[in-house]
Amino acid sequence: MTDLFTVSVDSVEGAAFHGRVHLIGADAVRVPRDVTFPVALLVDAWSRRGRGGPAGGVAPDTGDARLDGEFRVLHECLHGRLLRVTDDGFLLADDGTTVLEPRRRAAEVYDLGGADRDEVSAYVRTLTDADAFGRLAASVVTGYDIGPLVNVPVWSDVAAVEPEEWEPGLEEMATWSEPADLDYWRTWRLLETRPFEELPCAGITVKVSDPAYLEPLADGMRWSTAYAGTVS
Template identity: 50%
Template sequence: MTSIFTVSIDSVEGSTLRGRVHIINPDVPSVPRKSVFPLSLLVDAWWHLDRGFLHDEDDEEEGGDRYPFTADQGNDITASMRLKDEFSKLYELILGKHIRVTEDGYLLADDGKTVLEPRRKAKDVYQLDSGRGHDGISHFVMTSGNAEEFSQGAADIVTRYDISPYRNVPLRSEVAALENPDEPWDPEEPWGPEEPDGPADLDDYTVWKLLRTCSFAELPYAEIAVTVSDAGYLEHMVAGMRWSTTMTGHVC
């Protein structure tokens, strides 16, 4: 899936996390403001660490992943988390549950081999979405997420969520110079712009022509501060983490 944001964690103190959400995808040029978004980021980080997918990458210029520990250490952290079972449930609320089945759809045990008794098809037991495949162990299908339950969980878990104004946003004059290099931006001239210079609109695809020439450090971002009801929800988070995410707070 295409990455939507890159997330950098700057500090974790008690039950409060501070970081930055970098805007890297022109199709989603703003940081979601509902509490489901920061909770989905915490769940996404847990999933990356639990699977051993978060580690240092070489492409600093492009904003590659960063993690101050090894992948094995990250996995050990998630395995020892007090709230690890809750994170597993939250993940299923966002993306659905992974159900092992036979080729013709009958439910299997977790070993991917034993047919559960009584024999039942997954479609007769669960509300399924279109997700299905084979993961090297068995065929599987996916249940639907639960937006209402996840939203309620976010309301209970995220007690405060603040977003700063956007940083590193190009000026309208910079975008205009790229579009019309022979017509300088001059509000004093009769043919000049009607409005004073200021941050460009990130919804404007023209802005992204300019941003495509920027390094990761020069891309727009917003600072976030997230406070949770229990510090255990931040047990796996640490300053120096950075990863790309497909999360927007939307439930599949």
């Protein structure tokens, strides 16, 4: 998946965190407003604990977080449950070698989505569950506020980017002083030339029902993500 956002954590205070969401890809035209988005970010941070981010930020390596079980359920809703299997589909233990008894093929027990192989074994995934993820997200997040989007270029700056003879109206566009549409291809042609600090971003504040949900976060942490809060 292509990264859409970079998330910067400014501070974690009790059951709330304050941060910024930077739009880094042309498919990201706004900060998602549904509560599934911040929960997806928390799940993403939980899954990469201890790994570095693009600006040198590092997620805290907390070992077994208090809510590891809850995070695993949320992760399975987003991605499906990973099941290790033999080459002919029989269920394996987590070691990737021991065949579980009684011998059963994964397809006989679960509704399956994708399949792949890693350094341990072949594996399959169960189907994702958007409805369950939405219900759980509503119980995790008690407040979600998004600030105004800043660093959006104005139309006149967009009009100055590599004029194309086949595209009419640039002369008129060059007189506009309003913020440009982020779903217009020429806007992103301009943004691609800007440093990270000048990309569109919005501040967010997220409050959760249990401070333990914020254990995967740390002040100053930053990482890029393809999560938009939707479950495919």
